[in-house]
Amino acid sequence: MKNQSWKPVDFKSVFSNLTIYGSSHAIVDATCAAVILSLSQIHSVDLGGFFALVVLYNILAFGFQVPFGLMIDKWHIPLFSAIAGCILTAVSTIVLVFSSIIAVCLAGIGNALFHVGGGTISLNLTPKRATAPGIFVAPGALGIFVGTIIGKSGDFVSWPFVFLLLSLCVAMFMIGVPKIDYDQNNRESRQVDFHCLELVILLLLSSIAVRSLVGLAIVFPWKSDMILFITLTAAVVLGKAFGGILADKLGWISAATISLLISAPLLSFGANNPYIAIVGMFLFSITMPITLVAISNMLPGRPGFSFGLTCLALIAGALLAFTEFKFIFGNELAILTIILVSMAALFYGLLLFFKSFSFRNSKTYMKRNEGKKHAEK
Amino acid sequence: MRKNKKFFAALLVFSLGLFYSMRKVHADVVAPGPSGGTFISSGTLVVAGIVVLVIAILSYLLLRRIRKSSKKDANK
Numbered sequence: 023m024k025n026q027s028w029k030p031v032d033f034k035s036v037f038s039n040l041t042i043y044g045s046s047h048a049i050v051d052a053t054c055a056a057v058i059l060s061l062s063q064i065h066s067v068d069l070g071g072f073f074a075l076v077v078l079y080n081i082l083a084f085g086f087q088v089p090f091g092l093m094i095d096k097w098h099i100p101l102f103s104a105i106a107g108c109i110l111t112a113v114s115t116i117v118l119v120f121s122s123i124i125a126v127c128l129a130g131i132g133n134a135l136f137h138v139g140g141g142t143i144s145l146n147l148t149p150k151r152a153t154a155p156g157i158f159v160a161p162g163a164l165g166i167f168v169g170t171i172i173g174k175s176g177d178f179v180s181w182p183f184v185f186l187l188l189s190l191c192v193a194m195f196m197i198g199v200p201k202i203d204y205d206q207n208n209r210e211s212r213q214v215d216f217h218c219l220e221l222v223i224l225l226l227l228s229s230i231a232v233r234s235l236v237g238l239a240i241v242f243p244w245k246s247d248m249i250l251f252i253t254l255t256a257a258v259v260l261g262k263a264f265g266g267i268l269a270d271k272l273g274w275i276s277a278a279t280i281s282l283l284i285s286a287p288l289l290s291f292g293a294n295n296p297y298i299a300i301v302g303m304f305l306f307s308i309t310m311p312i313t314l315v316a317i318s319n320m321l322p323g324r325p326g327f328s329f330g331l332t333c334l335a336l337i338a339g340a341l342l343a344f345t346e347f348k349f350i351f352g353n354e355l356a357i358l359t360i361i362l363v364s365m366a367a368l369f370y371g372l373l374l375f376f377k378s379f380s381f382r383n384s385k386t387y388m389k390r391n392e393g394k395k396h397a398e399k
Numbered sequence: 400m401r402k403n404k405k406f407f408a409a410l411l412v413f414s415l416g417l418f419y420s421m422r423k424v425h426a427d428v429v430a431p432g433p434s435g436g437t438f439i440s441s442g443t444l445v446v447a448g449i450v451v452l453v454i455a456i457l458s459y460l461l462l463r464r465i466r467k468s469s470k471k472d473a474n475k
Contacts, residue, residue, distance in 0.1 A: 073424070074443035081447045088454050092461075207469075219466040220459065321465065331458060338451055344444055345421050 036147045038197050040154060043140045044161045046108060046190040050136045051165030052172070053111050053183045054083065054129045057118055059173025065122045075126045077344065082130025083137075084337035091138045091330030100142035100326065101199045105191045107136025112187040115180035134333075141329035145318050146202045152274070155318075156266020156311030160259045167255040206323035218374050222320055225371030226313045227335040232364035233309065234339030239351040240289060244296045257300045261307025269312045275372045281308040282365035290358035306361075309368060316375050407456075414452050421445050 058079055062072050094103050110132030118125040144158035172178055245251050269277040285305035292298030318328035342348075350356060421444045 077443045077447045081450055085447075085451050085454055088458055217466070219469075220462050223462060324465075327458075327461075334451065334454060334458065338455070341421075341444065341448055341451060342417075345417075345424055 035197075035200055036154060039143060039147055039200065040157050042190060042193045042197055043104070043144060043158055046104070046136065046187075046194065047140060047158060048161035048165035048168070049183070049186050049190060050108060050111050050133055051162045052169035053115060053165075053187065054079070054133050055166045055169025056173040056178050056183070057114050057125055057129045057169075059170060060118065060176070060178040061122050061126070063176045063178075064118060067122060073344075075122060077341075078123075079126045079130045080337055080340060082127060083133040084333045084340070086131065086134045087138045087330035087333040088327065089330070090134050091142070091324075091326030091328070094138055094142055094326035095204060095324050098202070098204055100139040100202065101194060103135045103139030103326075104143070105139075105194055107132045107134070107139060108187045108191045108194075110135065112184045115178075115183045118178075118180070137333065138326050138329050141314075142202065142325040143199055145315065145325040145329065146200050149203065150315070150319055152266035152269045152311040152315040154266070155314050156269075157263050159310060159314070160261075160263035163255055163258040163262070167252070202325065204323050218378060219320060222371050222374045222378065223317055223331065225367045225374070226317050227331060229309070229364040229368040229371065230313050230332055230335035231339035231342075232360050232367070233306065234336045235342050235347070235351060236289070236306070236357060236361060236364075238340055238343035239348050240293055240299075240357060241352055242293055242296070242299055244294075244299075247296075250296045250300075253296075254300050254303060257304040258307050261304040262310045265308035266311035266315075268308060274312045274316065275369065275376070278309045278312045278372060279365055279369050281305040282361060282368065286358050286361040286365065289361065290354045293354075293357075312372070313368065316372060320375060320378070410452075410456075414448070418445050418448050421448055 058076060061067055061075060067075065090103065094100050110128050112132075114125045114128035114132060117128055140158060141155070144155045147154035147158075242254065245254070265277070265281075282305070285302045288298050288302030289306060292302060314329065314332050317331055318325055321328045343351075351360060422442075424444065
């Protein structure tokens with residue numbers, strides 16, 4: 023797999039890669055959600071056992087992306103990882119009938135391998151920019167939504183998932199992968215001032231963890247209305263997809279801080295009103311690709327590890343939402359405070375990020391990358 | 400070095416408190432609805448917390464190594 027056919031990242035390649043990997047992301051997430059939620063219907067699992075399986079899945083799917091990411095960066099195997107992830111996820115749907123724990127393990131490991139492989143590729147489609155990673159990550163929420171509906175309905179059938187996943191594997195193999203920068207000591211990295219590396223990454227990761235916690239802790243009482251639930255999912259998907267594009271156009275700091283600042287009161291005081299809350303969730307999701315790409319740019323040549331770190335922060339926040347903290351953070355003022363704290367962490371983290379590249383703001387950073395792109399052409 | 404020790408001590412105290420609170424979770428957390436105030440045991444959650452903490456510490460140590468090695472490269 024090391025001798026993959028490298029292709030230049032032209033518009034056609036970016037478009038085809040994002041279409042295939044974005045669709046695969048939605049299908050992988052849908053399959054995993056459907057497998058998990060079908061467990062209690064296929065096997066006689068009590069509430070405690072079901073909870074344990076959900077936690078096990080989350081740990082494998084999110085926590086293990088760090089070691090898998092390091093592995094991909096070392097052996098340069100993102101395509102192999104994405105394909106293996108899809109295959110393992112497909113196998114989990116078949117194994118589900120025989121053993122719940124093996125199905126959960128396969129789904130968790132498959133999900134982790136796919137995410138970190140696809141994430142590595144998406145980070146290199148529009149290098150240093152948030153556009154492609156945002157579009158790659160966005161369909162995940164749609165997949166979880168569809169998978170949840172299928173899993174809860176009790177109509178789970180494995181063959182459509184297996185067929186879709188295997189077809190997407192063939193498509194991934196056919197389109198090849200873009201050129202991926204694994205050079206950890208390139209000229210760019212030597213220009214970075216790394217003295218606050220851990221602090222920048224900690225600040226960015228803490229904002230991701232808070233976003234994960236808030237996303238799970240907020241209760242929307244109107245979510246049982248299917249049309250509103252679909253609109254909410256669409257808002258999250260569009261927020262992540264357009265977040266990257268908006269951030270690259272407007273500047274990362276302004277896009278991230280303004281969107282979080284507006285979303286804080288909307289989500290904390292307007293959760294009962296579907297229209298206000300949906301706008302709030304759209305704005306809240308915008309920061310996702312920004313944090314991902316900022317971390318990746320701080321760690322040149324390590325896209326897999328960077329992607330894994332963001333997922334580790336997601337699970338750290340999600341684990342808190344599995345405890346009694348969920349009720350503490352269910353309070354309006356608590357939600358407002360933690361979103362504002364997360365905004366402050368993100369703002370300071372991004373400021374330090376641009377400082378470490380000796381740029382005063384994201385626009386100068388973007389302009390320089392534009393200049394480099396033209397020079398390369 | 401002293402700074403690092405303080406950081407790890409604070410992290411350990413925070414984590415122990417967190418894991419203590421994770422021993423049992425309200426059934427509402429898992430399945431929202433009329434659970435009648437029941438609690439379910441969550442040993443897996445504690446193990447999960449420990450796994451995440453270990454991966455986080457190892458990642459932090461790796462980041463530190465990356466910073467140190469990049470500093471060396473810059474001085475060359």
